[in-house]
Amino acid sequence: MATVEDRQFRVEPFPGGTPGNQRLVEEGRLPDYDVVGTRPIRHDGTDKVTGRARYGADIKLSGLLQGYVLRSPHAHARIVSIDTSRAAEVPGVHAVCTNADMPSADHRAGDLGEGMVDWYHLNQNVLANDKVLYTGHAVAAVAADSVHIAEEAARLIEVEYEVLPPVLDVREARGADAPVLNDDVRTDRQPAGETGDTPTNVAKHFHYEKGDVDAGFAAAELVIEREFTTETVHQGYIEPHTATAFWSPDGKITVWTSTQGSFMIRMQVAELLDVAISKVKVVPMEIGGGFGGKIAVYLQPVAAVLSRLSGRPVKLNMDRSNVFDATGPTPGSYMKVKIGVDAEGKITAGEAELLFEAGAFPGSPINPGCMCVFACYDVPNGRIDGYDICVNKPRSNAYRAPGSTHVALATETIVDEICEAQGICPVEFRLKNAVKEGDERVDGVTYPPVGMWETIKAVELSDHWQSPLEGPNRGRGIASGFWFNFGGNSVVAATVNEDGTVSLIEGSTDIGGTRASVAMQLAEILGIAAEDVTPTVVDTDSIGHTDVTGGSRTCHATGLAAIKAAEDIQAQLRQRAAMLWDVESEQVEYGDGATLTGPEGKTISFQEISGKLTQTGGPVVGRGSVNADKHGGAFGTHIADVEVDPDTGKVQVLRYTVVQDVGTAIHPSYVEGQMQGGAAQGIGWALNEEYHYGDDGRLHNASFLDYRIPTCYDLPDIETIIVEVPNPGHPFGVRGVGEVPIVPPPAAMANAIFRATGVRMRSLPMSPPKMLHELLASDG
Amino acid sequence: MRDFEYEAPMSLDDAVALLSGNPAAAKPLAGGTDLIDHIRTRRLEPDLVVDVKKIPDLNVLELGDDGLRLGAAVPCYRIYGDPQIAAAYSAVADSCRIIGGTQIQSRASVGGNLCNSGPAADSTPSLIALAARVVIAGPGGRREVAAEDFCTGPGQNVLESGELVVEIVFPARPAVGGSHYRRFIPRNEMDIAVVGVGAAVELDESGQSFVSARIALAAVAPTPLYVEAAGAALAGQPVSDEAIAAAAAAAREAATPIDDMRGTVEFRKHISGVLTERVIREAVARARGEETGYRIGQ
Structure with a gap:
């Protein structure tokens, strides 16, 4: 068998895309599908572009009350007392609630699919009754005839606080004399399984080790160790959180909300309100972005409690400042990383110490950070220590490849420094050190077939890399990144209609075009058009348990369920054809062109037999239920060209290309959209996004004015190169796409900035004041 | 949002009377792009909001031999939308093109930007550079101040209670x-x-x-x-x-x-x-x- 280096590749336009949409093709190996890889118009497109799609806040119900949540003005305080009596007396107020109106919770762990939660901490996060741990922490809520009345009444709630000193920095928070946020937190050391015995902010300590680290560094010709910091950033979804709930007198609770996982909302509401999950129905509305931040509950249990108290349905909406104050974010971090290489530029050892902000309660993505820090490279000897540390900021949540973007900044910047020091081309270094099938990660996982090497090959062959960048103050950087992707539980049901179409119902809420990509997989198997499948996302009473739309799992796992449902339909249709022809079903084949063939040249099309189902035993429903465990990890490598204004420190992105192994692109347009969107968020994180806190722990920039995500003026048309190294764990090879593209941008930008200015930026964001400061310092 | 009364007088005299009648708790509203936000965030808590957009004096936009008259409620888009004004007083047009997006520019006024008196106001440096003077009406009659003398601190200016800005007047531009x-x-x-x-x-x-x-x-x-x-x-x-x-x-x-x-x-x-x-x-x-x-x- 030829080695990977002998294979022949080219980069070419991906059919149906714009000129910037390309793919890597290996000579003699082009995928051959009818529907997969095409670009049909999405099924929900018309509703979305005409404004008819119903998002969370669009729900209207008879007798609907509007709610308002009172939030803490302090970053850290003990709640001495809460008096709601004056609020309850305001005309138009129907209910006032505090944590006392919820069942008490105890310390048990729950799995939300993209992170674990302690039920007591979630209870305290939804409505605090002991301590407030960040500005914006919810303490009480009011339901009234209008949101204005509710707000006026909420301001009459008297909360007496004993204000405590806040701690905002991970290095300070782990110190012995730091104020401790949660007196119930003890350090949980993994994988040792030991638990500390004193209250602390350090909730977790992960330790991984492989090989002989000291010998690895001793064998190195060059060792580079650097420190990095990143600030707290928010997912920045356009739609604020919203929830509407009705607690019926018969004990059933209905929740209308926009969420990444309706079944996870059902579980959390049931758990926090101490009712059976079957008593809770969650109706998922369209969602205006989540990126990991719309999995945990905030408003849903509170709206339900207000409904129980008032007997009416209650709607709670956050405004943008609530979203920044109390939801998201992804952690700020401190990282110290060390890499050693031999004279040929081969990595001999790596070491990392990673401190992530948990926010108010334990639960940062520190473990994935540990697992990703050296994930792109064959690191023979490695040691990784990661700490999850509570600080007086909102409880951190998943954000697109949680933890991996942070660590890529560190590793990929050091790799670039090594290339600079050893005079090695960054592409060559990565081709030499890229992980391949069979390599073992520092945390002990051995890679199945992966496409890291192929993404670098695509960079090397790309027009972008081969076009010289000229002009003063300009530079080009590249960086790579990894994400695991995920499988998990998904269920679909597919009903064959008499006209030869299929109604597909699914539990996966559609954030990134999964109605289309899941329907296309069913269509591919059945040999029908994507347009002949009508996908519908239904509520939790109408389909089986489906995990969150997160972890880049939906196209993979819900796609697998759709494939199973299609195969189930095929099997049933073979029986029906056998019945029509009076033969055995084993004699019937479901072949190409959606045609069933039997003995003696008998044929019947999918469309024809669909019209005969009621005469042959009744309608056909295909069923697909999976617990997918063969997800495929994926790599991306980005190329950034920047120009830095030497007088202002402002960084302009001139050209940007995202190269990513996606396994197989089901709907290339949505794959490219994910790649571009992830890069856009990563560039924002790199350049300007950050939470600004005062010394008193108050968040100063809880608005899109001073929390700067990129606008369309700030980004070039982001080019894409899709790499397709199929995942052997999926019939079409799907790996997942949504998370990898946010990982490389900050490092790619930092490396490009270095080549433009000679200045190494090791602290995010690389905003103009910080950039100019470094430029002025380097001048003089 | 906090409850308040709304009035939309058709004449300058009526506006002055409304503002003077309740000086501590009344606020004039032009485009409202700052004022409404300040009320929503409780930075301001007026009981009465006086919409000045319906007063003809505040909607004047006239380019003449002796200069430019810019009514205090004229929205930004009208300024950069007039090619002669945009050419002669291009600093103000530059300001108006970058204040918010299209929707904001259709509502927000240079007069409002000045009266909001934020240190970072985008149109005020242009007014100062172009030697504009601010025409103020109030219970005591009319007065003028130079643009550079209008603001006195963050969110603060020379307007006395019951006063409002009527227009901003600019001298004619030099030949070169x-x-x-x-x-x-x-x-x-x-x-x-x-x-x-x-x-x-x-x-x-x-x-x-x-x-x-x-x-x-x-x-x-x-x-x-x-x-x-x-x-x-x-x-x-x-x-x-x-x-x-x-x-x-x-x-x-x-x-x-x-x-x-x-x-x-x-x-x-x-x-x-x-x-x-x-x-x-x-x-x-x-x-x-x-x-x-x-x-x-x-």
């Missing part, structure tokens, strides 16, 4: 004159000035020397800042790198910024000089009728 406003923002659009600079220059007939210049800064002091010394550094000098650098040094010297989340003292002082140079060069190019490289977001 040019003006420009630009701001530094971390992004390329939809942002608030970290530093803003407005400049108006008059050149001699040859276009080779400065006759006079006025320069004003935003976001580097408690109020928009008229830097007389920067203009003085240019007056009578040939158009040269040295003269422009001297003006920039004066601007940098005059800036007294604070450290905040939008920028550091070091950054704002440095940028004051950088932008002043760039803005003067653009104003000179415009005075000479040269093609210029300026585009929004640079």
Whole structure:
């Protein structure tokens, strides 16, 4: 068998895309599908572009009350007392609630699919009754005839606080004399399984080790160790959180909300309100972005409690400042990383110490950070220590490849420094050190077939890399990144209609075009058009348990369920054809062109037999239920060209290309959209996004004015190169796409900035004041 | 949002009467793009909001031989939408093109921007550079103040209780004159000035020397800042790198910024000089009728 280096590749336009949409093709190996890889118009497109799609806040119900949540003005305080009596007396107020109106919770762990939660901490996060741990922490809520009345009444709630000193920095928070946020937190050391015995902010300590680290560094010709910091950033979804709930007198609770996982909302509401999950129905509305931040509950249990108290349905909406104050974010971090290489530029050892902000309660993505820090490279000897540390900021949540973007900044910047020091081309270094099938990660996982090497090959062959960048103050950087992707539980049901179409119902809420990509997989198997499948996302009473739309799992796992449902339909249709022809079903084949063939040249099309189902035993429903465990990890490598204004420190992105192994692109347009969107968020994180806190722990920039995500003026048309190294764990090879593209941008930008200015930026964001400061310092 | 009463008088006298009748708790509303937000965030808590957009005096936009009259409620888009005004008073047009997006520019007014009196207001340095005067009406009659004397602190100005701004009047532009406003923002659009600079220059007939210049800064002091010394550094000098650098040094010297989340003292002082140079060069190019490289977001 030829080695990977002998294979022949080219980069070419991906059919149906714009000129910037390309793919890597290996000579003699082009995928051959009818529907997969095409670009049909999405099924929900018309509703979305005409404004008819119903998002969370669009729900209207008879007798609907509007709610308002009172939030803490302090970053850290003990709640001495809460008096709601004056609020309850305001005309138009129907209910006032505090944590006392919820069942008490105890310390048990729950799995939300993209992170674990302690039920007591979630209870305290939804409505605090002991301590407030960040500005914006919810303490009480009011339901009234209008949101204005509710707000006026909420301001009459008297909360007496004993204000405590806040701690905002991970290095300070782990110190012995730091104020401790949660007196119930003890350090949980993994994988040792030991638990500390004193209250602390350090909730977790992960330790991984492989090989002989000291010998690895001793064998190195060059060792580079650097420190990095990143600030707290928010997912920045356009739609604020919203929830509407009705607690019926018969004990059933209905929740209308926009969420990444309706079944996870059902579980959390049931758990926090101490009712059976079957008593809770969650109706998922369209969602205006989540990126990991719309999995945990905030408003849903509170709206339900207000409904129980008032007997009416209650709607709670956050405004943008609530979203920044109390939801998201992804952690700020401190990282110290060390890499050693031999004279040929081969990595001999790596070491990392990673401190992530948990926010108010334990639960940062520190473990994935540990697992990703050296994930792109064959690191023979490695040691990784990661700490999850509570600080007086909102409880951190998943954000697109949680933890991996942070660590890529560190590793990929050091790799670039090594290339600079050893005079090695960054592409060559990565081709030499890229992980391949069979390599073992520092945390002990051995890679199945992966496409890291192929993404670098695509960079090397790309027009972008081969076009010289000229002009003063300009530079080009590249960086790579990894994400695991995920499988998990998904269920679909597919009903064959008499006209030869299929109604597909699914539990996966559609954030990134999964109605289309899941329907296309069913269509591919059945040999029908994507347009002949009508996908519908239904509520939790109408389909089986489906995990969150997160972890880049939906196209993979819900796609697998759709494939199973299609195969189930095929099997049933073979029986029906056998019945029509009076033969055995084993004699019937479901072949190409959606045609069933039997003995003696008998044929019947999918469309024809669909019209005969009621005469042959009744309608056909295909069923697909999976617990997918063969997800495929994926790599991306980005190329950034920047120009830095030497007088202002402002960084302009001139050209940007995202190269990513996606396994197989089901709907290339949505794959490219994910790649571009992830890069856009990563560039924002790199350049300007950050939470600004005062010394008193108050968040100063809880608005899109001073929390700067990129606008369309700030980004070039982001080019894409899709790499397709199929995942052997999926019939079409799907790996997942949504998370990898946010990982490389900050490092790619930092490396490009270095080549433009000679200045190494090791602290995010690389905003103009910080950039100019470094430029002025380097001048003089 | 907190409850308040709303009135929309049709005459200046009625507006003054409404504002004077409840001076502590009444606020005039033009585009409302700042006021409504301030009420929503409780920075302001008026009981009465007086919409001034229906008063003819506040909607005047007239370019004549002796200058420009700009009614206090005229929305931004009307200013850059008038080619003659945009050419003659291009600094104000520059400001109006970058205040918010299209929707905001259809509502927000230069008068409102001035009365909101934010240190980072994008149109006020242009008013100062173009030597505008502010016409105020109140229970005591009419009065005028120079644009640079209007603001007295962050969110504070010379308006007495019951007074409102009627219009802003600009002197006629010189034969060889040019003006420009630009701001530094971390992004390329939809942002608030970290530093803003407005400049108006008059050149001699040859276009080779400065006759006079006025320069004003935003976001580097408690109020928009008229830097007389920067203009003085240019007056009578040939158009040269040295003269422009001297003006920039004066601007940098005059800036007294604070450290905040939008920028550091070091950054704002440095940028004051950088932008002043760039803005003067653009104003000179415009005075000479040269093609210029300026585009929004640079």
